[in-house]
Amino acid sequence: MSNVYEQKINDFMAKVIAKNPSEVEFHQAVHEVVESIIPFIDENPQYADAKILDRIVEPERVLMFRVPWLDDKGEVQVNRGFRIEMNSAIGPYKGGLRFHPTVNLGILKFLAFEQVFKNSLTTLPMGGGKGGSDFDPKGKSDNEVMRFTQSFMAELFRHIGPNTDVPAGDIGVGGREIGFLFGMYKKLRNEFTGVLTGKGIEWGGSLIRPEATGYGTVYFAEEMLKTRGDSMKGKVCTISGSGNVAQYACEKATEFGAKVVTLSDSSGYIYDKDGIDAEKLAFVMELKNVKRGRIKEYADKYGADFFPGKRPWEVKCDVAMPCATQNEVNEEEAKMLMENGCFVVSEGANMPSSPEAITVYQNAKILYGLGKAANAGGVAVSGLEMSQNSMRFGWTREEVNEKLHQIMKDIHSTCVEWGKEGDYIDYVKGANIGGFVKVADAMIAQGVV
Ligand code: NDP
Numbered sequence: 202m203s204n205v206y207e208q209k210i211n212d213f214m215a216k217v218i219a220k221n222p223s224e225v226e227f228h229q230a231v232h233e234v235v236e237s238i239i240p241f242i243d244e245n246p247q248y249a250d251a252k253i254l255d256r257i258v259e260p261e262r263v264l265m266f267r268v269p270w271l272d273d274k275g276e277v278q279v280n281r282g283f284r285i286e287m288n289s290a291i292g293p294y295k296g297g298l299r300f301h302p303t304v305n306l307g308i309l310k311f312l313a314f315e316q317v318f319k320n321s322l323t324t325l326p327m328g329g330g331k332g333g334s335d336f337d338p339k340g341k342s343d344n345e346v347m348r349f350t351q352s353f354m355a356e357l358f359r360h361i362g363p364n365t366d367v368p369a370g371d372i373g374v375g376g377r378e379i380g381f382l383f384g385m386y387k388k389l390r391n392e393f394t395g396v397l398t399g400k401g402i403e404w405g406g407s408l409i410r411p412e413a414t415g416y417g418t419v420y421f422a423e424e425m426l427k428t429r430g431d432s433m434k435g436k437v438c439t440i441s442g443s444g445n446v447a448q449y450a451c452e453k454a455t456e457f458g459a460k461v462v463t464l465s466d467s468s469g470y471i472y473d474k475d476g477i478d479a480e481k482l483a484f485v486m487e488l489k490n491v492k493r494g495r496i497k498e499y500a501d502k503y504g505a506d507f508f509p510g511k512r513p514w515e516v517k518c519d520v521a522m523p524c525a526t527q528n529e530v531n532e533e534e535a536k537m538l539m540e541n542g543c544f545v546v547s548e549g550a551n552m553p554s555s556p557e558a559i560t561v562y563q564n565a566k567i568l569y570g571l572g573k574a575a576n577a578g579g580v581a582v583s584g585l586e587m588s589q590n591s592m593r594f595g596w597t598r599e600e601v602n603e604k605l606h607q608i609m610k611d612i613h614s615t616c617v618e619w620g621k622e623g624d625y626i627d628y629v630k631g632a633n634i635g636g637f638v639k640v641a642d643a644m645i646a647q648g649v650v
Contacts, residue, residue, distance in 0.1 A: 202240070209239050217258055224307025226527060230314050230552060231258055233559075237633035251649075253641045260313065261294075262286040264360055265306070268334055270306015270352045273342055282353050284332035287313035290643035291356035294330030294631065295320055295398075295580060295587075297371030300378065302337040308527070309333060314369075315551055316580070318636030320572040322612045325584035330366055332357070337374045339493070347381045354385035361386075361396055363590070369398040369583050375445060375490065376401060376411070381453055387435055395590025398583035407586035409601040410579075414549060415449025416568075416602070417609050418522055422547035424613035425568040428626060436457035436545075439518040441465045442525030443489050443496050446549040449478060450522050451482055464620055465525060466496040470513040473505035517541040524549030532557035539565045548572035559629065574612050574632040581608045593606065 210232070217231050235254065240490060242248045264284040272278050283306065286294045296316040299309070307330050317329030336349050361368060370379055379399045386396055393405075400406035407550035409416070423433050436459040440447050443464040451461045473481070481503060488494045500507035514521065514534035521543050523529050529550065530538075535558035538546070546562055547570040548554065554562070554571075562569040582605055589595050596604075612632075620631020 202236075206240050206243070210235055213239065215256065219308070221307070224310055226311040226552070227307045227314065230311040233552075233556065233629065234314070234318065234637070236277070237630040239638055241634050241637070247645065248641050251641075251645045253644055256644065257288065257317070257637075257640070258314070260285050260287045260310065261289060263306070263310075264332075264354045264357075268336070268349065268353050268356070270345075272345055272350045278349075280334045280336040280349065282332070282334045283309050284319055284355060284357060284360060284366070284368070285309050285313035285330055286360075287329040288317040288327035290640050290647060291321060292326035292328045292608060294366040295327035295369070295583065296329055296331040297332045297333075297369045298374045298378075298382075299333035299371040300336045300338050300373035300609070301329070302335055304333045304335045304496050306608060311527070315573050317640060318470050318633060319577045320580055320584075321636040321639045322574060322615060322632060323577050323581040323584060323608055324611060325581060325608075327580065327584050327587075331367070331371075332368060333371065333374070336373075338378070345379070346378065350378055350381040351385045354382050355389070356388050363394045363396050363587070367396060367398060367583070368403055369580070370445070372444070375399075385469075386441045389601050395587050398586040400586070405586075405590055407589055407601055408598040410582045410586055411445060411607060412449040412452070413582035413605055414446045414576050414579030415451070415524070416453045417581065417605060418446070418450050418524070418547050418549040418575050419453035419553070420578065420606055420609035421570045421575040421613060422454075422520055422522070422545055422568075423457060424610055425545060425547065425626075425628075426571055428617070431569070432457070433520070436460070436519040437462060437517065438520045438522060439463045439516050439543075440522045440524055440549075440551065441470065441513055441529060441553075442523075443485055446579070447522075447524035448482065448486055448489070450549050451477055451485075452479070454520075454522070455479065455482070459520065462518065463516055464496055464499070465513055467525075467563060468495055469507055469509040469511055471496055471500045471505045471507050472513070472516055473499075473503060514538050515541075518543050520545040520547065522549050523553035525553065526550055527552040528555050530558045532556045532561060533641065534558065535561035539567070544568060546570065547575045549576050551576065563627070563629070568626075569628055571629050571632055573636065574616055574628060577612055578609055579606050581605060
């Protein structure tokens with residue numbers, strides 16, 4: 202990159218950092234985008250004239266609120282709730298809610314910012330948002346989770362609606378939490394609407410929504426492999442996490458003929474050299490979604506290895522799919538992956554690779570599908586859930602899966618269109634520019650608002 206661009210990027214980042222001090226994940230997400238966008242804007246001055254970059258890093262609205270609730274002992278607990286309404290240029294704010302003790306303003310702003318570009322890439326009319334709380338569902342009873350989510354919704358309901366802001370799940374927010382949130386919203390508003398996605402199938406949910414992010418990540422990997430005349434068949438895969446995204450990435454990868462050898466949680470990872478087949482995955486789903494246990498129990502049951510406190514990137518693989526959380530692959534781990542022959546990284550999680558890790562992938566010219574493209578399948582099917590709610594009609598499993606598959610192919614094509622550099626496809630550049638153009642054009646068309 203030329204020195205002129207580097208100077209412009211540094212100047213822009215200095216402003217962002219000064220305005221949003223200590224929000225390090227937000228700085229990281231913005232930096233990754235402006236590295237692609239600033240050279241592009243230089244050739245397309247209408248975006249500079251309209252100050253699109255300055256506007257797009259500023260949330261339209263940030264909500265932050267107290268969430269008091271009573272635990273099972275009758276003691277008062279207090280958490281903090283958030284909703285970041287980042288950008289509504291192309292549709293209602295859309296993005297998940299995360300319940301995790303690490304949640305803070307900077308993390309949610311990074312996620313909301315990423316969501317704007319991701320949602321644009323899906324081709325569906327959705328703006329970007331994100332929210333959540335520092336509440337930790339781990340170790341809480343179902344009743345405690347219900348009381349907390351009801352208190353959370355008792356404030357959030359004022360700000361959301363099917364044409365305004367439509368939250369969904371993320372880390373720590375699955376079917377159980379969406380159910381409690383929806384029940385409270387319905388009670389407070391006295392209306393049954395598509396205000397949340399990820400709903401149960403009996404009450405407005407879409408088939409394939411639980412599977413969508415994980416399946417989409419594998420579809421994206423398959424598309425990347427096709428550019429080299431290859432496929433997932435016979436590939437050894439490492440996956441991190443063992444929650445929603447990891448489970449369905451594992452299922453689809455196995456269905457495509459790959460062998461998944463790792464899963465993890467925050468206590469460590471399991472390595473199963475024989476592969477995690479359908480029966481073993483059913484055990485993981487029961488363990489994680491119903492019993493809410495630890496991944497180590499997999500090793501105890503199947504005689505696999507368990508590595509406490511470690512991440513799976515030291516394991517030899519062809520394809521790595523980080524599906525747990527942000528910054529879970531650092532430079533050293535990225536180098537380890539490359540040295541062991543990994544040549545595909547498809548990110549189910551949001552921003553799981555550190556900037557240094559991304560540089561390692563780019564220097565090695567591997568197939569690197571960044572989260573905002575590779576994990577967009579989840580929000581894409583959320584968009585399809587919104588359409589089905591509006592139509593009061595439901596598509597079959599096959600129909601939704603077909604649409605999801607097509608959307609992932611289209612996202613891949615957009616990345617190729619904007620990111621192709623000779624023989625190499627820079628998916629980072631492709632996804633950032635491809636996601637940016639539609640939002641920026643809509644912002645210009647709508648005037649200075
Ligand atoms: P879940 O809560 O279902 O699972 C999260 C998994 O990641 C768990 O195995 C959890 O382990 C692990 N994990 C979470 N935080 C950490 C941490 N700090 N260190 C190590 N492990 C951690 O969440 P999802 O599967 O829904 O989300 C996973 C990732 O995918 C996130 O980055 C999310 O933003 C992203 N994503 C999710 C989408 C969705 O549709 N759900 C859509 C697009 C992206 P433990 O149980 O021990 O905490």
